[in-house]
Amino acid sequence: MQAAAARRAFSSLASKIHPQLPLTPRESQQLLTLLTTSFRSHLDREYPTGPSEAPPPSTTTQIVKVEQRRRVPSSYDSASEHIDSILSNPLFARRPHRRGSDSAAADALKDPLAWFLDQAAIGTADISKAILCLDVLQRSQNKSNGRRSSLSNNDTRPASMIAEWLRTSGEETSKDFLVSSPTMNGAPRRSLVNRLVPLLLAEGNHAPLWRWYTYEPEEGGVPNKAQITPFKGQLLKEMINAARTRDEAFTIFLQAYRMTKTDERNADVKSLQVAGARLVNMVVASSQVPCTPELYEQFALSTHGWLFTWKPVVQAMLCLCHPTQADPEPGLKLIKNPDSIIGPTLLKQSRQKFLVRMCLGVAQQLIKAERFADAQIAMQFTKEHFADLVMVKYHSSSHHAINQKVSDQKRIREEKRNIALLERLVVT
Template identity: 30%
Template sequence: MKASSVQQAFKSLTSRIHPQLPLSERESQRLLNALTSSFRSQLDHHDVSASTSASCLPSPSPSPSHSTQQQLLSSSSATDRHLASILTNPLLTKPVHQQLKAKSKHPVALFEDQVAAGRATLNSARLCLDAFRNSLSVLSPAQTKDQISRYAAGTRALRWLWTSASTPSLSFTLDARFCNHLAFFLIHEGRESALWELIDTPVPTSANLSSREASRRKGLLLNSMVRTHLSAPDHALASALSAFFRALDTSHLSHASTSHAGSYLIQNLVKLTISSASDVTLYDQFVDAIPRWNRKHPDRAVYRIANLKLHHPTTPSADFALDFIRELKPLAAHPFLSPSTNSQKSTVFSFFFNTVKLLQKQNRFDDALWVMEFMQQKFPEQFKPPNSSTASQPFSQSAETASSHLIFPEWKVPEFG
């Protein structure tokens, strides 16, 4: 008997580690018998409960036919309730990702089923929105617009969010993929105002949610809005910057609310091809606004302005970059000179190389040599001239022959990651 219980416990443990194998014919019959027995006992329980509650109520004694009818109705409703509880049990339904993989139902319809059954979660919502958005990638712009309007996935997801107790804290923004999908669909459904309603609604703070964290979550939602505008086929810079400026001008939003979107805009502005005069004006307005959302980090503001000036669409300038580097030169240590992650290293070295590249292009060779000498001094392992003769000769001694371009090492931006 003891051995049997140990064997049963071991079997239970291994079933958690390894997927359960298909049941044999005998095991299937035993499971069916157990379910049948459970089903009958449930019906008997409901019958007893119904008859007991009925006997406790004072009422005129019904006729035999009326009593029989009541029992039948009671049994019928009990059966319906029990069947519903079985059919909606999560153990008897396929996971959302399996149903999406099988493509047995439209992702938005599947999400609505999850909501109706009370089983919708942030994970299942993200999976459904992700599948729907992926299905749009093969459609024409007109077809995409029609599908987005027809299924209103963003509106449905938002309606579900407002019924969730966690929505007032904006905890859903911590799921970046879901947040990006929500912003994408709502904006394309013409409901961007609903996103602003979420941002403008005060978030109740508590011991577990500081005001700074609440502002950061608002910023994550703003960042998703900016991403959606910039991901449009025509790179809607005006819409993206309009959203950012609106948040910047809102008095109740803090630095934490705009820093994510501001950083994302800087990363993309240096890559975009900007040609229209209106977009150039917006570019300049964004550069001028950088100190407003970097008050706590003035050094960071100087660097960001210098970087955008290097990539200005019409009048690029390296002067701001040179001023920033000159401020760094006498310092023994500075976060910008101590990049730790691959992403930070790529950012720092790209900034130096872009500065040198522009200085060379503008025939400012003395300044270019000075920056390269600074780079070799601060990062000797990463920036070694390719030949020994150049390495043994200080750059400053060769400044007079800089215009020949012969003394410029053929350095490349190091590869990271």
């Protein structure tokens, strides 16, 4: 009899604590408060904070003790952070709207971010849907503003929301996110990270980017380290491309350099080489862009850790493009000792063009300094070893002029100036 009464009492108590769903908002809040209080009480029992001690007479010791007590982790704070992180997840923060496929497609076009968060709430979000969300947002933004800009609107930060979904869902360590599959023509597909990088930088949220860059897969896991090396290189390159100023680009690269173990056998050095090459090309293409000389010099010094056989030529070019103190001497020294650079140069045509540009830049700087003999040495070296790159036949037919691309026109003008400079030196 007493057992039956106990069961009835327990059943009544259980029905009050956890009634059948759906709950009313007030009941849901009561249940959440009960679970939260219970969870915090359990943490307080398992990980109690030490009892406060009376401060000793010494003022210095007192300050030390106070600082030590401040650093003791609070179970209450830990529980609050844990619960907040759970409740902020789209799975709990949103009530999904289940609709037909036609309505879902209309929602994706009308409000792509809300549509994606609904997909996350019902557990059907994936990488392809995140890409679709950002693409629709970008197209609508470009259409309304007529230019490419941040998608952020007041407190709405779509890139940060998608990055948080990647973290909480575990997708940021998946093969779909880290390994980009090629397109039909073999070119790398524009992945989700390419879309997220400029938006996250515009939103001021760098934490996900560095978390992805420093991710190390488990031994024997999928994807493996070799598979995510291209991802890291592309990630850092996109961060350099999306930097709003030259100083920001230098700062991003130098932070990645400090995070990477600079060893020629380390696969992560390849990511520095990809991004570093991009940054060097940006400097060479527009050396007049303002930047802080100290940051520029730190970047130039960093080449010791991620460049190897090609390092002397790149360093000479960076000395030539210094924002305040352009110096042709390192380049002239290489030109006078060609054996150290001709071998590596002959491997790739891109390196040949880079070296020719460095030699022409050295010659121009020497002419400005009225060092005509040294300038003629630089031009003679260029003509002797790379005549096919500087001696170009020009066609004046109107058909050729109409169909010539803008980039080709710029290259032709530059080569004409090079030939004129060469003829001037010959006369001198």
